[in-house]
Amino acid sequence: MRAEAAAGRPLQGQPSIAGRHGRRCDRARERRGRAPARRRVHVRDGARGLRQCDRPGAHGVNGILLVDKPAGITSHDAVDLVRRALGTRKVGHAGTLDPAATGLLVVGVGGATRLLRFLGELPKLYEGMGVLGIETTTLDATGDVVRQTPVEVTEPALRAGMATFVGSIEQEPPAYSAVKVGGERMHVAARAGRAVRAAPRTVTVYAFTLRRFLSPAFEFRVRCSGGTYVRTLVADVGQALGCGAHLSALRRTAIGPFSVDRASPPSEPGPLLPIETAVAHLAGVTLQEEEAAVAVHGRVLAPAGIPGPYRALSPDGTLIGIYRDDGSRAVPEVILTRT
Numbered sequence: 001m002r003a004e005a006a007a008g009r010p011l012q013g014q015p016s017i018a019g020r021h022g023r024r025c026d027r028a029r030e031r032r033g034r035a036p037a038r039r040r041v042h043v044r045d046g047a048r049g050l051r052q053c054d055r056p057g058a059h060g061v062n063g064i065l066l067v068d069k070p071a072g073i074t075s076h077d078a079v080d081l082v083r084r085a086l087g088t089r090k091v092g093h094a095g096t097l098d099p100a101a102t103g104l105l106v107v108g109v110g111g112a113t114r115l116l117r118f119l120g121e122l123p124k125l126y127e128g129m130g131v132l133g134i135e136t137t138t139l140d141a142t143g144d145v146v147r148q149t150p151v152e153v154t155e156p157a158l159r160a161g162m163a164t165f166v167g168s169i170e171q172e173p174p175a176y177s178a179v180k181v182g183g184e185r186m187h188v189a190a191r192a193g194r195a196v197r198a199a200p201r202t203v204t205v206y207a208f209t210l211r212r213f214l215s216p217a218f219e220f221r222v223r224c225s226g227g228t229y230v231r232t233l234v235a236d237v238g239q240a241l242g243c244g245a246h247l248s249a250l251r252r253t254a255i256g257p258f259s260v261d262r263a264s265p266p267s268e269p270g271p272l273l274p275i276e277t278a279v280a281h282l283a284g285v286t287l288q289e290e291e292a293a294v295a296v297h298g299r300v301l302a303p304a305g306i307p308g309p310y311r312a313l314s315p316d317g318t319l320i321g322i323y324r325d326d327g328s329r330a331v332p333e334v335i336l337t338r339t
Contacts, residue, residue: 093108100142105263112275120226163208173198
């Protein structure tokens with residue numbers, strides 16, 4: 001049963017609309033001449049001071065979850081399982097995994113969804129397997145084989161080939177990806193038989209190491225920036241070696257400080273981490289009382305001299321929001337607290 005469908009049904013024993021209306025009229029006559037008590041909802045303290053988009057999710061659910069996505073479902077499917085388990089719609093994730101891939105998804109619940117975009121700069125750690133000599137339409141094991149080539153690659157040659165992709169590189173998104181070109185996702189165009197290409201992007205591969213080579217298969221570990229397509233990386237290594245390759249398995253084991261070792265299945269979410277956990281990697285600035293008093297309302301501040309986004313903290317260490325310097329002032333990107 002969908003939550004939104006159930007929400008519209010009257011509870012058992014609830015009086016009819018007409019009955020409730022009649023009692024409201026009687027009560028109105030009784031209260032005539034005195035201020036309605038419900039004006040108290042305008043008192044701005046705690047959750048009442050939050051805008052609707054800032055309110056916690058159902059039952060006060062608000063924080064970060066570490067989810068271990070299984071193979072065979074999309075990242076969106078995993079998020080939907082979390083929504084059902086927690087009973088709230090306000091759930092999102094950072095860093096999409098392909099359906100065939102497994103591993104870590106950092107999931108935000110409630111107000112934490114507004115901080116997920118700041119996780120994009122964190123490095124990702126993957127463990128996977130590639131197969132030399134076989135190229136596919138999708139660059140992974142889910143696609144059709146388009147070419148097979150005899151493999152005469154030695155382990156030293158493979159290590160050397162992988163090493164050439166360490167550092168800042170240009171990478172073209174694969175045809176079967178969610179990248180949009182002309183307003184259309186590339187995988188939609190590819191499945192319709194239309195050849196669409198996206199402009200290359202600069203990504204960073206911090207480390208790309210060979211764990212085991214059982215030709216034609218090889219196991220690897222890669223640490224890379226957000227936005228890196230590991231299947232493209234494997235396919236490019238195969239091209240460089242002259243035999244082609246495809247990705248046969250992939251597991252994400254870490255995103256920045258978050259490890260899959262602490263993750264739970266999406267249908268059985270583990271404990272929530274504090275909302276501040278999502279931005280703990282950002283620099284922090286502790287504001288004076290006067291600054292904090294205006295920051296909670298989203299006002300501009302004096303610049304902090306910090307490149308990129310940073311945490312604005314109250315004198316007691318409470319996270320007020322995320323600011324970014326803009327010339328002679330600091331402007332808010334996200335405000336979490338209201339008074």
